[in-house]
Amino acid sequence: MRERQRGENGMDVTRKPTRDLTCKVLALAFTLALTTACPGDDDDDDGNGPLGDPVTLSGTVTYDFVPAVYSPSTRRGTLEFNQAQKRPVRNAVVQVRQGTRVLVDGTTDQEGRYTLTYRPSGSGALTVVALAKTTQPEIQIEDNTDNNAIWALGGDITTTVTTKDLHATHGWAGTSYTASRRIAAPFAILDSMYTASRAFMDVRPVNFPLLKVNWSPNNVPQSGSKPQGRIGTSHFAFAENEIYVLGRDGVDTDEFDAHVIVHEWGHYFEANLSRADSPGGPHSSGDILDPRLAFGEGYGNALASILLPEPIYVDTMWSGSTLAAFGFDAESEPASTDDPKKGAFSEMSVFRLLYDLYDSGTNESHDRVSYDLGILYDVLVGPQKSTPALTTIGSFINGLNAQPGVSTADVYRLLAHYNIGSISSDFGDGDTPLRAIYTHVPGIPYTTEVPLVGGLDYNKREQNQYYVFTGTGRNMTLSASHASEDVGIEVFGQGRSLAESDINYTGTETVSIATQADARYVVVVYGFKETTGNYSPFPTLSITSQ
Incomplete structure (x- = not known):
């Protein structure tokens, strides 16, 4: 663990x-x-x-x-x-x-x-x-x-x-x-x-x-x-x-x-006031992150640039005896890009996308939108907080498109610039890579292999997979297991984390929750395998109802 x-x-x-x-x-x-x-x-x-x-x-x-x-x-x-x-x-x-x-x-x-x-x-x-x-x-x-x-x-x-x-x-x-x-x-x-x-x-x-x-x-x-x-x-x-x-x-x-x-x-x-499902942990530009982390960090950077207001994000620190700094521009990428893998899993893409939703963008052909802070607030405290999915750019964009006065076509144009598809649901429908992190559970009981990839931090995309299931109105037990690798499990529902287990270095992690009939839940299986390559075999997820 x-x-x-x-x-x-x-x-x-x-x-x-x-x-x-x-x-x-x-x-x-x-x-x-x-x-x-x-x-x-x-x-x-x-x-x-x-x-x-x-x-x-x-x-x-x-x-x-x-x-x-x-x-x-x-x-x-x-x-x-x-x-x-x-x-x-x-x-x-x-x-x-x-x-x-x-x-x-x-x-x-x-x-x-x-x-x-x-x-x-x-x-x-x-x-x-x-x-x-x-x-x-x-x-x-x-x-x-x-x-x-x-x-x-x-x-x-x-x-x-x-x-x-x-x-x-x-x-x-x-x-x-x-x-x-x-x-x-x-x-x-x-x-x-x-x-x-x-x-x-x-x-x-x-x-x-x-x-x-x-x-x-x-x-x-x-x-x-x-x-x-x-x-x-x-x-x-x-x-x-x-x-x-x-x-x-x-x-x-x-x-x-x-x-x-x-x-x-x-x-x-x-x-x-809103909600954050992010797993946290180490992150930097260029990483392919768990989309919850990509949203949380990109949102934090964008919010700072919007509210101060100052588009160039700066963080100073000492380098030896010299007071130095690093930073990035919300308006545009540098010539040597800091966002080589644009998309829903990139905090830099989320950062600039959210900033573009707010700024005027008059000199950018891809940016025809400029939504005031009140609209962004309404999304954060409304649909983003109550989403049955997890808090990613998917849930935010789908909530934004539902707001009065928002042009879905213009939002989709902006998404395309950041290599994000035309998101049409909180679960990322319309963006193939984001939708692929969610797997629909057809019925209970349910058992499946979880296709995780090692050699990365636990908060990267390849070390996480989400499963969406429907409550039965009874207690449900969920387990993630692997004989030789460390895995964890966390269940979300009703807008919050309901249960998590990450106790053992190997073996089985199990949680039990009371469920509401027909309510949707999301279970995240994540791993810590340090060597590069697929888990062999893949971890197993099991969901049963009493």
Whole structure:
């Protein structure tokens, strides 16, 4: 049995408490050293004296945004610190504190401005604090290596101060960061996710659930203990419903890689408002992926390019002592193609296809469509979420074609450019390769050989086969087996994963589910054979009903 990674997290762990952490603040060097308290908490400050006169405090909260740039022609990129921009911290919680007590709180507007009126009491020191936390929607950036404290920016004030601006600096010193001045990072992450959320909220009424994002300068691309910063990579952790972002100076820092941030936010969107059946795991351009993974990763890249909006996707990292980058252009392929095997199993094809569905495409003969974000949202939260098939480009396109105002002929023209057939069902009818991954089960009981091919990762097309069967209204047992190779089995129905087994290195994996009569289900058989070539013999799938 090999460890499978759902999404990109590689570690499904128990979800941690979230809302009880709202009032914890990690003070930043160069600003404040605060002990935390929530409104109404008891403390030892001199706060029981008479209330002073009301004081109105105003100001602006800003942060340094550093553009991540990449040239598809030269294949080079970096973070352009010399082009850093001062941007507003929007919709962020701002508090006036006396000692450890919160006297008043409010939020910044779209220009980062705030106005708070408070009444001091006692002799405790006064501070104003901006949290890396928004309220509509509720997003908060925490330090997973410091008890999940929320990042903050603050400054001292007195009752005679009526204006106080706060600014978070990027801290770059030419070849590395100055730790005490590296304050912008959590606010940059917050703003990218706020941009993504508001884009959908501007076109549809959306209630996003609380999103916790974990960033720390200790977060490194190593697997292990997340409280110690070993997060593997920037990822959305499905089991926790949280996002983790890399931050180690000199290794990989993703806070200014807005596409990476919004890509992971896109997986949060899938998990909470739409649906993702992706098996996760390693992937790169040119791979022939399981179509669920191809859709999930292509969708994440496309969503980032659409929402930011910026068609060139950039991811920076250190290469030795040099800050470098890789990326790709949503508008067009490079001369030396990054998509040599176009189709429903290519994340690059899905990426550019989804982007083309949104952009104007006025200079492209194959692209005559331009559908607004609201239509794409309707597909994601509607037919894509409820499909009886699995979440692939097939289910998305079939759902899109059902939307008012969508030209099926123009969509098919666009599909043909990416070597995808004229999809007419959630199960990929119209595209022969996609339809071939699904096998219809004619009746129960059922036994068949599963034609898997080894020498590839478990999340590639040749290591996966889907079987569609109809429920009997009784309990059903499904088994996948091979005498000498490792195989797994997962059953989907009612828009979710119902059961999975991947316990043994060889032998039989078995699950049992209760079924609804006449409802459709999909079972996925997947393998881990490391040597190249067909399984010999093929694994066996058995489905029985009690």
